[in-house]
Amino acid sequence: MLDLKFIRSHPELVKAGAAKKRMECDVERILELDESNRQAMQAMDELRSKQKQAGKAIAEAAPEERAQLAQNQKGLKTELKECSEGQALIEAELNELMLRVPSVPAEEVPEGVDDGDNVELRKWGEPRSFDFSVRSHIEIGEMHGWLDIVRGARLAGSRNYVLKGDLCLLEHAVLRYALDTMVGKGYTAVTVPTLVRTQTMVGTGYFPGGEDQAYRCDERDDLCLVGTAEVPLTALYQDEILDGADLPMRLVSSSTCYRREAGTYGKDTKGLYRVHQFQKVEQVVIDVADEGRSIEHHLAILDNSEQILQALELPYRVVNVCGGDLGQAQVQKFDIETWMPSREGYGETHSASRFYDFQSRRLSLRYRGEDGKVRHCHTLNNTVAASTRMLIALMENHQTASGQVRVPEPLQLYLGGRELLPA
RNA sequence: GGAGAGGUGGCAGAGCGGCUGAAUGCGCCACAUUGCUAAUGUGGUGUCCCUUCACGGGGACCCCGGGUUCGAAUCCCGGCCUCUCCGCCA
Incomplete structure (x- = not known):
């Protein structure tokens, strides 16, 4: 597996490497998925951060206030669930593709088909x-x-x-x-x-x-x-x-x-x-x-x-x-x-x-x-x-x-x- | 195959559903102290992701995957692994 950061910063090298090996490799799709994956993860991180803070507030609140506060959190919960389901799909496709990206052959590897x-x-x-x-x-x-x-x-x-x-x-x-x-x-x-x-x-x-x-x-x-x-x-x-x-x-x-x-x-x-x-x-x-x-x-x-x-x-x-x-x-x-x-x-x-x-x-x-x-x-x-x-x-x-x-x-x-x- | 027990940081070993990324001990690193060593004291000590020029900020991970819940290392289900006893067996 290549480092995703490496693909991000050297997409042309990766494409050329795959071409030299005569292998299919959709680098553009990977970059696309990577981009949306990171966006989705950030959104999730923010939601979770909110959830954590709210959780603390509930813990510190008086018992009689808890039910109300907890009720308010339900929306967050479903939002987070939707978000993570979407992100999981993106990540699954990304991982699938990542496992198939070939390593970049060395300079000294001769050109050739078989x-x-x-x-x-x-x-x-x-x-x-x-x-x-x-x-x-x-x-x-x-x-x-x-x-x-x-x-x-x-x-x-x-x-x-x-x-x-x-x-x-x-x-x-x-x-x-x-x-x-x-x-x-x-x-x-x-x-x-x-x-x-x-x-x-x-x-x-x-x-x-x-x-x-x-x-x-x-x-x-x-x-x-x-x-x-x-x-x-x-x-x-x-x-x-x-x-x-x-x-x-x-x-x-x-x-x-x-x-x-x-x-x-x-x-x-x-x-x-x-x-x-x-x-x-x-x-x-x-x-x-x-x-x-x-x-x-x-x-x-x-x-x-x-x-x-x-x-x-x-x-x-x-x-x-x-x-x-x-x-x-x-x-x-x-x-x-x-x-x-x-x-x-x-x-x-x-x-x-x-x-x-x-x-x-x-x-x-x-x-x-x-x-x-x-x-x-x-x-x-x-x-x-x-x-x-x-x-x-x-x-x-x-x-x-x-x-x-x-x-x-x-x-x-x-x-x-x-x-x-x-x- | 049958019956139990358990999987927490480099290791050992705690952990009421919220204040736990996680007590404590050992190990390790730094500093201090000390003729040297040893001992002692103080501080530090996981991995990964996102973000930031940087300082920093946010998130994930307590075997793995689901679920319950506002909130799970902690509760429930499935899987994997380890150990003990019985049976079988190269």
Whole structure:
């Protein structure tokens, strides 16, 4: 959410920002509502002020005068009620619109309509050239009995899967390696709920707008399954005022992620690339409201993930996501795309976002600075390792002619020292 | 699932329907005092909105949302959460 005062004083900036993101945003209507809302609130404040004074007079009056005085107040009461009903309507529409205003993308965000316009910043590693016919992760998985897509679908519908044996162990190895690496960098490991209240989805910016992408409980429970641990981690301190001395806060969580993938029929239907459920280690940073520091964190969390990919010997590229491909909440986003031989291309495996105070405002996540002032925090997040897509990259990039998978050095520790799967 | 208790400021903990944004204690900040520290004294110490160049002024908030009333932290209804006992259970 943007600061209403900011919209008031920089309407053109907000409009230009929305345009860059290719999003609708009726700034004029917001300004209109804001104006009438403030008028209505002032009128109400005056009425209430009168009411308070009159109330005091009644309290001090002699008992026999009270009934008469109270009678005189009835008009005030109805006037106030009418006034507040009108104001509530205005405010409801204003809030509705405010929740949909996108954050203003950074200068460095490239112009563009969709992911085709994302700008490649750098590449690391050379995609391997194979002297045998390359197998997809599905072929490798099925030849060893590691991957069972048929039974996954039988259990839970399409885009579900079962991992068995060494592939299951490899998944745990990657996740644990990712978690340990982040803890080694000073991050605090956290286990969080993956089923959260609707309010938390709104607070992190997924709702309104993303309802179709989230699994929700029925009306008995106001709960949604999260698509990423970003949601509970970022919202961990919602409605609190943190001590500035405790910032920055660096958090990492390994969790299950659930995605409906609505509107993706026919897209990436094969294998583990686009699935409804996976495991992910996610990093989140919460810090003071300082754009310079946010940018530093953004580069740092991007680098954390690049180090993991390098250690796992997986070629990747980093792209600067263009305006049209940015979400409502992000100020800037860098995606890391890892080489996947079966796709003969790079596939998105990581997404590093910075929000400034966009999420914090919705979450009412604040801190008290050294000067004693209360401000909204800045938040950021990035993938450390998402299980299924990392498994695709590991299996396909490190496959041998016989269909075995070479285990990169950092993971061997977690796989009983084995260098090849199956051993 | 059954039966109770409760949700008040950073924490603890009062609060008759009007004089309560809220006693008191602790914590915290400032000043004073004191070889240092500790102790003591005095004052201050929530968030948000509107308004004002400023000083200031007005309003909201005692879990959330409704209601009763001239007036609600205080009464009524619904929700959420916490705790205790019983049952069930990974």
